[in-house]
Amino acid sequence: MGIKEWVVPQDRIFFDLLEKQAETVVKGADLLVELVEDYTNVKEKVQLMKDIEHEGDEITHEIYEQLNRTFITPLEPEEISRLASALDDILDYIDGTAQQMHSYCIKETDDAMIELAKLIQVSVVEVEGAVKGIRTIKDPKNIEERCIEVNRLENIADGVLGRAIRNLFTTSDAITIIKLKDIYENLELATDKCEDAANILSDIAIRHS
Amino acid sequence: MGIKEWVVPQDRIFFDLLEKQAETVVKGADLLVELVEDYTNVKEKVQLMKDIEHEGDEITHEIYEQLNRTFITPLEPEEISRLASALDDILDYIDGTAQQMHSYCIKETDDAMIELAKLIQVSVVEVEGAVKGIRTIKDPKNIEERCIEVNRLENIADGVLGRAIRNLFTTSDAITIIKLKDIYENLELATDKCEDAANILSDIAIRHS
Amino acid sequence: MGIKEWVVPQDRIFFDLLEKQAETVVKGADLLVELVEDYTNVKEKVQLMKDIEHEGDEITHEIYEQLNRTFITPLEPEEISRLASALDDILDYIDGTAQQMHSYCIKETDDAMIELAKLIQVSVVEVEGAVKGIRTIKDPKNIEERCIEVNRLENIADGVLGRAIRNLFTTSDAITIIKLKDIYENLELATDKCEDAANILSDIAIRHS
Numbered sequence: 308m309g310i311k312e313w314v315v316p317q318d319r320i321f322f323d324l325l326e327k328q329a330e331t332v333v334k335g336a337d338l339l340v341e342l343v344e345d346y347t348n349v350k351e352k353v354q355l356m357k358d359i360e361h362e363g364d365e366i367t368h369e370i371y372e373q374l375n376r377t378f379i380t381p382l383e384p385e386e387i388s389r390l391a392s393a394l395d396d397i398l399d400y401i402d403g404t405a406q407q408m409h410s411y412c413i414k415e416t417d418d419a420m421i422e423l424a425k426l427i428q429v430s431v432v433e434v435e436g437a438v439k440g441i442r443t444i445k446d447p448k449n450i451e452e453r454c455i456e457v458n459r460l461e462n463i464a465d466g467v468l469g470r471a472i473r474n475l476f477t478t479s480d481a482i483t484i485i486k487l488k489d490i491y492e493n494l495e496l497a498t499d500k501c502e503d504a505a506n507i508l509s510d511i512a513i514r515h516s
Numbered sequence: 517m518g519i520k521e522w523v524v525p526q527d528r529i530f531f532d533l534l535e536k537q538a539e540t541v542v543k544g545a546d547l548l549v550e551l552v553e554d555y556t557n558v559k560e561k562v563q564l565m566k567d568i569e570h571e572g573d574e575i576t577h578e579i580y581e582q583l584n585r586t587f588i589t590p591l592e593p594e595e596i597s598r599l600a601s602a603l604d605d606i607l608d609y610i611d612g613t614a615q616q617m618h619s620y621c622i623k624e625t626d627d628a629m630i631e632l633a634k635l636i637q638v639s640v641v642e643v644e645g646a647v648k649g650i651r652t653i654k655d656p657k658n659i660e661e662r663c664i665e666v667n668r669l670e671n672i673a674d675g676v677l678g679r680a681i682r683n684l685f686t687t688s689d690a691i692t693i694i695k696l697k698d699i700y701e702n703l704e705l706a707t708d709k710c711e712d713a714a715n716i717l718s719d720i721a722i723r724h725s
Numbered sequence: 726m727g728i729k730e731w732v733v734p735q736d737r738i739f740f741d742l743l744e745k746q747a748e749t750v751v752k753g754a755d756l757l758v759e760l761v762e763d764y765t766n767v768k769e770k771v772q773l774m775k776d777i778e779h780e781g782d783e784i785t786h787e788i789y790e791q792l793n794r795t796f797i798t799p800l801e802p803e804e805i806s807r808l809a810s811a812l813d814d815i816l817d818y819i820d821g822t823a824q825q826m827h828s829y830c831i832k833e834t835d836d837a838m839i840e841l842a843k844l845i846q847v848s849v850v851e852v853e854g855a856v857k858g859i860r861t862i863k864d865p866k867n868i869e870e871r872c873i874e875v876n877r878l879e880n881i882a883d884g885v886l887g888r889a890i891r892n893l894f895t896t897s898d899a900i901t902i903i904k905l906k907d908i909y910e911n912l913e914l915a916t917d918k919c920e921d922a923a924n925i926l927s928d929i930a931i932r933h934s
Contacts, residue, residue: 371924375931410890472619481690481899485906488694506580513584681828690899697903715789722793 321380321387322442324370328394329435331363335401336428342405343416343424353409360402367395382441386511390438393504397431400497404490411486419471423494426464430501433457437508447516450508457505464498530589530596531651533579537603538644540572544610545637551614552625552633562618569611576604591650595720599647602713606640609706613699620695628680632703635673639710642666646717656725659717666714673707736799740860742788743805746812747853749781753819754846760823761834761842771827778820785813800859804929808856811922815849818915822908829904837889841912844882848919851875855926865934868926875923882916 335356342352370391374384408416433453440450471491475484544565551561579600583593617625642662649659680700684693753774760770788809792802826834851871858868889909893902 371928372931375928406887410887411894412891469615469619473621476620476691476695479691481694482894482897482902484691484694485899485902486894510580510584513581678824678828682830685829685900685904688900690903693900693903719789719793722790 320373320377321370321382324366324373325387325390325394325438326435326442328363328366328370328391329431329438331359331366332394332398332401332431333428333435335359335363335398336424336431339401339405340421340424340428342408343420346413346416349409353405356402356405360398363395363398367391382511382515386507386514390504390507390511393500393507394434394438396500397427397434397497397504400493400500401427404493404497407490407493411490413486413490417487419467419474419491420494422467423464423471423491423498426460426467427494427497427501430457430460430498433460434501434504434508437505437512441508441511441515444512444515447512450512454505454509454512457501461498461502464495468492468495529582529586530579530591533575533582534596534599534603534647535644535651537572537575537579537600538640538647540568540575541603541607541610541640542637542644544568544572544607545633545640548610548614549630549633549637551617552629555622555625558618562614565611565614569607572604572607576600591720591724595716595723599713599716599720602709602716603643603647605709606636606643606706606713609702609709610636613702613706616699616702620699622695622699626696628676628683628700629703631676632673632680632700632707635669635676636703636706636710639666639669639707642669643710643713643717646714646721650717650720650724653721653724656721659721663714663718663721666710670707670711673704677701677704736795738791738795739788739798739800739805742784742791743808743812743856744853744860746781746784746788746809747849747856749777749784750812750816750819750849751846751853753777753781753816754842754849757819757823758839758842758846760826761838764831764834767827771823774820774823778816781813781816785809800929800933804925804932808922808925808929811918811925812852812856815845815852815915815918815922818911818918819845822911822915825908825911829908831904831908835905837885837892837909838912840885841882841889841909841916844878844885845912845915845919848875848878848916851878852919852922852926855923855930859926859929859933862930862933865930868930872923872927872930875919879916879920882913886910886913 338352338356338359342349342356370387374380374388380387433456437450437453437457440446440453444450468491472488475487475491478484547561547565547568551558551565579596583589583597589596642665646659646662646666649655649662653659677700681697684696684700687693756770756774756777760767760774788805792798792806798805825831851874855868855871855875858864858871862868886909890906893905893909896902
């Protein structure tokens, strides 16, 4: 095994990078809401989303690379890599759904998509707040409350999905069903990924407080 | 990092909780078989399933919380958390399929669903037996045999799925295909999750015997 | 916990097994290309694929079993198990898609399938080369370059999938859409799994060079 760096100020870099990644996820969620609420200039917005996703990817890779080179971190390496990967997953689903809307030539968005996108947006803001809270863990209760809120939002999204699917099957156009079912499900999966990130953040808060 | 508790009797709590979780999974599988064999009062049965799933969720969270607070456990923390998460996944797929039957307004169940549900039921009983076996690991061979049996059952389920899908595509109603394909696939995924749990249990048995 | 074996030459076994597994994945990818390019004797080829997949499974299980019994390995146990599991996943998707072609009674393959299968084939050869490189890690830059290439190929596959899906929805036969969409998506997922394996290999190269 090679020589590992042992430099105290480098520890701070992980919090900087994780916060930057959480901000990128929020940026993606904001664009998603904009896309579904004002479904115009779709191609441009979807391309912008892809750029945001690439930005997020680069931050994730930087976190991994730092983890492989740095020996001492304030958190355990596995906690950092699990959190980075969970944040990355949220953005992947946000971007993936936007790409799908374009690939599927969706002509217009609907209430269920808007509702789900807004739930994603509120969830990622809570996740971002919790990520910012782990730098000092001065207020673990605040982190915990944000995580409980993300779990609550995921349950709501689950209900929205159920109703949207049930409603979808009242139509008889199979091709529309195939397209919209994928989009609804992927939007709901984004809130599942928020829940995964929240669970990891809650673990970190309990462990280090 | 905060102060960790170091109390021997607390070690036992993980076996108690894991067994309680395995029992909840069995309860869910029993209800699934009841649902597909007697497809009446669907709404009530599906609601009951959701309650069982919430029960399982609470046990999973209790295990994670105990893991974050307890320093010494009989197994390695990661083994416990992987096993808890695998048991949770089984129940999620069982519940998810039941919810889907309701959301999709499935009018009647069929032989493939009944066969798959019964394979899930037999698998989770084997998993439950293996979970009970890791408390003392007096009989690692028995654990190993149960895990081999779960793998065998998963292979059978895979074959049932293949035939069900092939049969499904002989019909020409795309919407029915969309609905039933999801349900068959999710039932089969539940047996995959049983296999995952069995592989973790088999690892534990080898490591600690 | 039982007695662990501590025998130096045993360390080499992990590299032997991982290389053998990578070769099996390449064998599966070669057969996949053969299947989609010459879509005849489908049943026999699909059965042969299943045999290759079983071969791969056995190597994976052997790796896990060795990991549970051996204390000292050249890599960290978790690195080996993550890599073995990633290689296993690639083969699962290759085999799964072949089985699906048969289950779905696909009558002929198309350009998108051939393109995707060839991208998988080139990717797994890069993965195999990187696996062979970790035995000595004399040339970490070569490993790194192969991993970057796998990432590049995955991006191309993502584009091929997008175009194939978009093209697919210009047809109006819902049942064909259901079938081909699954097959395209699973082929693309195989290249995702190649990327996962490449990321793990890249981590190992950085850590141990």
